[in-house]
Amino acid sequence: MMKKFLIKIVIFLLPILLIWGALEGFYRTVPSNYTLKYKRINEKYKEIETLILGDSHAFFGINPEYLDSNAFNLAMISQSLYMDHLLFEKHKDSLPNLKNVVITVGYYSLSKLKNTKGEIWRKYFYQNQMDLEVPIISPFDIRQYSLSLTRRLNKSAALVRKYIDEGTIIGCDNKGWGNYYDVTNGGSLDTESWGTAKRHEDFLLDFEDNIARLQSIIDYCKKINCNVYIIDMPVYHKYLSYLNPDKLQKVTDACNTLVTDNTNVTYINLRSDARIESADFYDPDHLNHKGAKKYTQIINQLMAGSKNDD
Amino acid sequence: MQFNTVDFALFFPIVFALYWFVCNKNIRIQNVFLLVVSYLFYSFWDWRFLSLIFFSSSIDFLIARRLKNSIGIQRKTLFGISVFCNLGVLFVFKYFDFFIETFTDTFLLFGKSISYESLQLVLPVGISFYTFQTLSYTIDVYRKRIDPTDDVVSFFAFVSFFPQLVAGPIERASNLLPQFQKERKFDYRKSVDGLQLILGGLFKKMVIADNCALIVNNLFENYTEYSGSTLFCGAIFFGFQIYGDFSGYSDIAIGMARLLGFDLMKNFNFPYLSKNLIEFWRRWHISLSTWFRDYVYIPLGGNRVSPIRLISNILIVFVVSGLWHGANLTFLVWGLIHGIFLTTTVFLMKIPKVSTFLNTKKSIFFDILGIGITFFVVTVAWVFFRAETINEALKYLEQTFSTSLFSMPQGNKWFLLFLMGYMVIEWFQKKREHLLDIHYIFSKPIRYSIYYTVVFFVLYFGGNLQTFIYFQF
Numbered sequence: 001m002m003k004k005f006l007i008k009i010v011i012f013l014l015p016i017l018l019i020w021g022a023l024e025g026f027y028r029t030v031p032s033n034y035t036l037k038y039k040r041i042n043e044k045y046k047e048i049e050t051l052i053l054g055d056s057h058a059f060f061g062i063n064p065e066y067l068d069s070n071a072f073n074l075a076m077i078s079q080s081l082y083m084d085h086l087l088f089e090k091h092k093d094s095l096p097n098l099k100n101v102v103i104t105v106g107y108y109s110l111s112k113l114k115n116t117k118g119e120i121w122r123k124y125f126y127q128n129q130m131d132l133e134v135p136i137i138s139p140f141d142i143r144q145y146s147l148s149l150t151r152r153l154n155k156s157a158a159l160v161r162k163y164i165d166e167g168t169i170i171g172c173d174n175k176g177w178g179n180y181y182d183v184t185n186g187g188s189l190d191t192e193s194w195g196t197a198k199r200h201e202d203f204l205l206d207f208e209d210n211i212a213r214l215q216s217i218i219d220y221c222k223k224i225n226c227n228v229y230i231i232d233m234p235v236y237h238k239y240l241s242y243l244n245p246d247k248l249q250k251v252t253d254a255c256n257t258l259v260t261d262n263t264n265v266t267y268i269n270l271r272s273d274a275r276i277e278s279a280d281f282y283d284p285d286h287l288n289h290k291g292a293k294k295y296t297q298i299i300n301q302l303m304a305g306s307k308n309d310d
Numbered sequence: 311m312q313f314n315t316v317d318f319a320l321f322f323p324i325v326f327a328l329y330w331f332v333c334n335k336n337i338r339i340q341n342v343f344l345l346v347v348s349y350l351f352y353s354f355w356d357w358r359f360l361s362l363i364f365f366s367s368s369i370d371f372l373i374a375r376r377l378k379n380s381i382g383i384q385r386k387t388l389f390g391i392s393v394f395c396n397l398g399v400l401f402v403f404k405y406f407d408f409f410i411e412t413f414t415d416t417f418l419l420f421g422k423s424i425s426y427e428s429l430q431l432v433l434p435v436g437i438s439f440y441t442f443q444t445l446s447y448t449i450d451v452y453r454k455r456i457d458p459t460d461d462v463v464s465f466f467a468f469v470s471f472f473p474q475l476v477a478g479p480i481e482r483a484s485n486l487l488p489q490f491q492k493e494r495k496f497d498y499r500k501s502v503d504g505l506q507l508i509l510g511g512l513f514k515k516m517v518i519a520d521n522c523a524l525i526v527n528n529l530f531e532n533y534t535e536y537s538g539s540t541l542f543c544g545a546i547f548f549g550f551q552i553y554g555d556f557s558g559y560s561d562i563a564i565g566m567a568r569l570l571g572f573d574l575m576k577n578f579n580f581p582y583l584s585k586n587l588i589e590f591w592r593r594w595h596i597s598l599s600t601w602f603r604d605y606v607y608i609p610l611g612g613n614r615v616s617p618i619r620l621i622s623n624i625l626i627v628f629v630v631s632g633l634w635h636g637a638n639l640t641f642l643v644w645g646l647i648h649g650i651f652l653t654t655t656v657f658l659m660k661i662p663k664v665s666t667f668l669n670t671k672k673s674i675f676f677d678i679l680g681i682g683i684t685f686f687v688v689t690v691a692w693v694f695f696r697a698e699t700i701n702e703a704l705k706y707l708e709q710t711f712s713t714s715l716f717s718m719p720q721g722n723k724w725f726l727l728f729l730m731g732y733m734v735i736e737w738f739q740k741k742r743e744h745l746l747d748i749h750y751i752f753s754k755p756i757r758y759s760i761y762y763t764v765v766f767f768v769l770y771f772g773g774n775l776q777t778f779i780y781f782q783f
Binding site: 001002004005009012015016140141142143149152153154157194198 | 316317320330496497498501502505528531532535758761762765769770771772774
C-alpha cells in the first residue's frame with residue numbers, strides 16, 4: 001500500500017518537478033541584471049572612478065554616460081543600504097582608481113531593514129549571481145540552492161515570457177544603468193502618487209543601522225581620498241506631499257550630520273528641485289530616460305562644483 | 311516554519327519517511343520521534359518558549375496522575391493548581407499588559423493617573439491552543455471522564471503534536487491521546503484523503519487568504535479614502551481571508567495528521583453556508599466552540615436554565631471566546647456582537663411559529679436568505695476583529711454605511727467574482743467531508759485535472775506569503 005502511495009505521489013509530482021527543473025535551468029543559464037553587473041564590474045575594476053550605489057532611484061536615475069568620470073552603476077531595484085554596504089565591502093579593494101562613491105538616499109532608505117519581506121527573494125540572487133556572501137541567509141535556508149524556489153511561479157513565468165519575447169531579461173546597459181524606464185508607465189503621476197507614498201511608508205524612524213553602514217563606507221573612502229556623494233533623487237511633488245514631513249526632515253538632518261562629521265561627504269538634495277518637470281518622470285518616484293539624462297548632468301555639475309570648492 | 315513554505319515542504323517529507331520507514335519498529339519509538347520533531351518544529355519560531363510547553367505538559371501530567379487516587383479537598387487543590395498554572399502562564403504572556411492598561415485607562419476616565427510598568431512580553435506562538443488542549447485533559451481526569459495516562463512520552467507528544475500545535479484543532483485527550491497509545495498502520499485511503507486536505511488547505515490559505523490580505527490591509531489602513539461599497543467589500547474580503555487562513559491551516563493540519571496515521575477532529579464545516587448563527591458556530595472553529603460548550607457553557611447550566619441565565623451564559627461564553635482570541639477590547643466587542651445575535655436567534659427559535667416556519671419552509675430561497683443574513687452579521691462583526699481599536703472599527707463602519715454604500719465598489723471586482731465562484735463550489739461540496747473530497751467522481755482524468763488545476767492555482771495565483779492569522783492567538 002505504501003509503495004503504491006509513493007509511486008502515485010511521484011507520478012503526480014513529476015510534471016511539477018519538471019517545471020521546477022526547467023525554471024532552475026532558466027535562472028542558472030539566462031543572463032540577468034545581476035550576472036551582467038557582476039561580470040562588467042569585474043572587467044572594469046581598473047577603470048572605475050565613480051561607483052554608484054543605491055536602489056531603483058539610482059538604478060534608473062543616474063546614467064554613468066553623462067558623468068565626466070569613468071562611472072559604473074551598481075545600484076539595483078530595492079537595493080537596501082545593507083546590500084550597498086556588502087557590495088562595497090566586496091569590491092572596494094579591487095577598485096584602485098576609485099575617486100567618488102555616489103549613494104542615493106530616499107525617504108525609506110535610512111529606515112529600511114536588512115531583511116525586508118517584499119523583496120526577500122533578491123538576496124538569493126545577490127548570493128548566487130553576484131558571488132556575494134549574504135549573512136542574513138541562514139545555512140539551513142534551502143532557497144539558496146534553488147533560485148526557482150525563491151519566486152512565485154507567476155513571476156518566473158512572466159520572466160520566461162519576457163525572455164521569449166525580447167530574447168533577454170537584462171534591463172541595464174554595460175555601465176549598469178537601468179534603461180527600460182523610457183518615457184512613462186502610462187499611469188497618471190497625480191493619481192499614482194498617493195498609492196506609491198503609502199507603499200513606501202514603513203513607519204520606522206530608527207536610522208542607526210543604516211547610518212552606521214554609510215559611515216563605514218565613508219570611513220573607508222576617507223582613507224583612500226575618495227569623495228562620497230549622498231544624493232536625494234528628485235520625486236514628483238504630489239508624491240512628496242504625501243510623505244511624512246517629520247521623517248523627511250529627519251532624513252535631511254541625518255545626511256547633514258554626515259556632512260558635518262566627515263570632510264569627504266557632500267549631500268545633494270534634489271528631492272524638490274526647481275528644475276523638475278512632469279515629463280522627467282516615469283512614475284512618481286522614478287526618472288525616465290529624459291529625467292535621468294537631465295539629473296545625471298546636474299549631479300555631474302554639482303560634483304565638479306564641490307571638487308572645485310575643495 | 312509555516313506549512314506553506316518551501317522549508318516545510320522539505321521538513322514534512324523527511325518526517326514522513328523517517329516516521330514510517332525508520333521509526334516503525336514500535337509505537338514508543340514513533341512517539342519519541344514525534345515528540346522530538348514537534349519540539350524541533352516549534353523551536354523554529356522561538357526555542358525559548360519550548361520551556362512553556364514543557365512546563366504545561368509536566369504540570370498536567372503529574373497532577374492528573376495524582377488526581378487518580380486523591381479525594382475531597384486534596385483533589386480540588388490539585389485541580390486548582392493545574393488551572394492556576396495553565397491560565398497563569400496564559401495570563402502573564404497574553405493578558406497582563408492588556409488588563410493593566412485597561413485598568414489605568416479606567417482610572418484616567420476619573421481624572422486619576424497611575425503609573426505602571428508593562429511586561430512587554432512576546433506572545434508565544436500557539437499558547438492559547440496548547441494551553442486549552444492540556445487543560446482539557448486535567449479537567450476530564452478531574453471529572454473522571456478519562457483515566458490519567460502513565461505514558462509520559464505519549465502525553466508530551468499529545469500536547470506538542472506538531473500538525474496542530476500552533477493553531478489547532480484543539481484536541482481532546484479522549485480523542486487524540488489513545489491514538490498515541492495504539493499501533494498506527496499506514497492507511498492508503500486515509501493518506502489520500504490527507505493529501506486532498508493538504509492541497510485544499512493550501513488553496514484556501516495561499517490563493518484565497520493571502521490574496522485577500524493584500525486588499526484588506528490596504529483598505530483597513532486607508533479606509534477614509536474609499537467609498538462605503540468598497541469598504542463593505544473589504545469587510546467581506548477579510549471574512550474570506552480569516553476563513554481561508556484558519557480553515558486552510560486546519561485542513562493542512564488534519565491532512566498531515568492523517569498521513570501520520572492520526573485522526574484529528576474537523577474544525578470547519580463550510581461555515582459561510584450557515585443559515586443562522588447557531589449553525590454558524592456549529593461549523594466555525596468547531597474545536598474551540600465545543601471546548602467552550604463543554605468546559606464553560608454546560609458547567610454554567612447550559613440552556614436548561616431561566617431565560618435571564620441563558621442570556622448571561624451565552625454572553626459569558628462569547629465574551630470569553632472573544633478574549634481568547636486576543637487581549638484587545640475589539641475581540642471582546644466581536645464576541646459580544648456574536649453573543650447578542652446568537653441570543654436573539656435562540657429566543658426567536660423558541661417562538662413556535664418561527665420554529666415551525668423555519669422547519670417546514672425548506673426552499674432554496676429561504677436557505678439563501680438565511681445564509682445572506684448570517685453572512686452579513688458575521689461580516690460586520692469581522693470589522694471589530696480586524697480593526698486595531700474599537701474607534702477605528704466604528705469609523706470604518708460609519709464610512710461603510712454612508713451614502714457611498716450604494717456606489718460601484720472600486721477595484722477587485724474580479725476577485726470578488728472569484729470568491730463567489732468559490733462559494734458555489736462549497737455549496738456543491740457541502741455534504742462532503744471537505745473541499746477536495748471528490749471520491750464520487752469516478753473518472754480518473756477528471757479527478758486529476760481538478761487536482762492539477764488546484765496545484766496550478768496555488769503555485770501561480772498564490773499571494774505573497776503571509777503569517778497565519780491564528781498564530782497570534
